[in-house]
Amino acid sequence: MFAGHRVRGVGRAASEGERAGPVGRAKGWEAMTSPLPPGETLPQPVLNPPASVAVFLVATIDTGGEAAVREVLGALAGLVRSVGFPSPDGGLGCVAGIGSRAWGRLFGGPRPAELHPFRELAGPRHHAPSTPGDLFFHIKAARTDLCFALAAELMRRLRGTVTVRDETQAFSYFDSRNVLGFVDGTENPVGPAAADAALVGEEDPAFRGGSYAVVQKYLHDVDAWEALAVEAQEKVIGRTKLTNLELDAPGSHKDVNTVLGPDGSEQRILRAAMPFGRPGHGEFGTYFVAYARTPGIPETMLRKMFLGGPGSGPDPLLDYSRAVTGSLFFVPSAGFLEALPEG
Numbered sequence: 001m002f003a004g005h006r007v008r009g010v011g012r013a014a015s016e017g018e019r020a021g022p023v024g025r026a027k028g029w030e031a032m033t034s035p036l037p038p039g040e041t042l043p044q045p046v047l048n049p050p051a052s053v054a055v056f057l058v059a060t061i062d063t064g065g066e067a068a069v070r071e072v073l074g075a076l077a078g079l080v081r082s083v084g085f086p087s088p089d090g091g092l093g094c095v096a097g098i099g100s101r102a103w104g105r106l107f108g109g110p111r112p113a114e115l116h117p118f119r120e121l122a123g124p125r126h127h128a129p130s131t132p133g134d135l136f137f138h139i140k141a142a143r144t145d146l147c148f149a150l151a152a153e154l155m156r157r158l159r160g161t162v163t164v165r166d167e168t169q170a171f172s173y174f175d176s177r178n179v180l181g182f183v184d185g186t187e188n189p190v191g192p193a194a195a196d197a198a199l200v201g202e203e204d205p206a207f208r209g210g211s212y213a214v215v216q217k218y219l220h221d222v223d224a225w226e227a228l229a230v231e232a233q234e235k236v237i238g239r240t241k242l243t244n245l246e247l248d249a250p251g252s253h254k255d256v257n258t259v260l261g262p263d264g265s266e267q268r269i270l271r272a273a274m275p276f277g278r279p280g281h282g283e284f285g286t287y288f289v290a291y292a293r294t295p296g297i298p299e300t301m302l303r304k305m306f307l308g309g310p311g312s313g314p315d316p317l318l319d320y321s322r323a324v325t326g327s328l329f330f331v332p333s334a335g336f337l338e339a340l341p342e343g
């Protein structure tokens with residue numbers, strides 16, 4: 001066996017197939033794939049595999065803009081159908097999230113149990129800022145034009161009622177690599193395990209099928225990164241660069257982000273990170289999105305990364321990566337958007 005290669009899954013409480021899904025165990029998974037799912041638990045396209053192109057929009061809602069935003073959220077599924085239907089191979093999808101400060105402005109009734117503003121982390125060396133964000137759109141497709149067309153239509157309807165805080169056009173890069181040259185997303189859960197990691201279940205019945213999205217935009221110091229030997233880069237990430245094999249690398253990014261729950265099982269999130277950049281401006285980045293059933297898991301990872309924890313961290317990847325935004329959103333189920341509660 002490859003020296004230093006660790007066999008994954010050892011010590012996990014249950015295999016992916018054995019794990020129970022949050023939307024009603026096996027029944028819930030069927031519900032998501034069945035042609036007639038119970039509307040309130042059908043998720044937005046959070047679980048879809050990574051797309052080739054994405055546009056990420058983060059906006060705040062201007063005073064008095066609530067009605068227009070509600071209208072767009074309620075119309076979103078139809079808009080995606082209209083723009084995407086003529087190009088069935090384009091795989092157009094859009095996930096919409098709502099920030100903590102906006103929730104009560106938009107909807108009456110209960111709030112998602114764990115929705116709160118993104119918590120800034122300020123350590124001696126690293127800083128994760130908390131930046132404004134009431135609305136999040138994660139538009140994805142196989143084609144740039146489809147993402148562009150949907151973003152344009154959303155903004156046409158929202159113009160004058162929201163202030164866009166960030167707009168990032170992201171792309172898939174070589175073999176699912178980030179701009180640091182490493183394959184990104186390998187250990188993402190798939191199938192029922194992805195639903196288990198990303199979707200709210202019976203613990204918050206009014207919001208079953210929803211998800212929490214932690215969103216951060218990172219800029220990389222690629223000159224400093226490229227000055228490292230490949231072996232040194234591999235120790236930072238915890239995987240080999242060319243072959244993507246896992247290394248036994250204590251203190252690496254992979255190691256810092258291996259978080260165990262009280263029963264010893266690995267706590268998992270569904271990452272949807274994508275590269276972006278403007279070489280002409282010296283900008284090389286990773287747009288990081290983590291979809292999670294509870295924000296507590298990515299928050300634990302972030303604390304370990306930025307502040308360090310007993311025996312590990314801070315994350316060496318942060319010596320080459322700087323977070324410039326940070327927001328937390330709740331992504332309600334598709335059924336919630338189709339039948340929005342009264343404002």
Ligand code: HEM
Binds near residue numbers: 257288299302
């Ligand atoms: C600078 C931005 C980031 C970059 C470039 C990056 C890159 C990577 C890469 C290359 C891997 C190894 C392959 C894989 O399994 O995907 C990885 C793993 C992982 N990352 Fe990140 N990451 C970033 C930020 C984050 C953040 C902010 C979190 C958590 C909030 C995170 C959580 C994880 C987790 C959970 C794993 C899998 C660990 C395992 O089980 O092996 N990453 N990341």
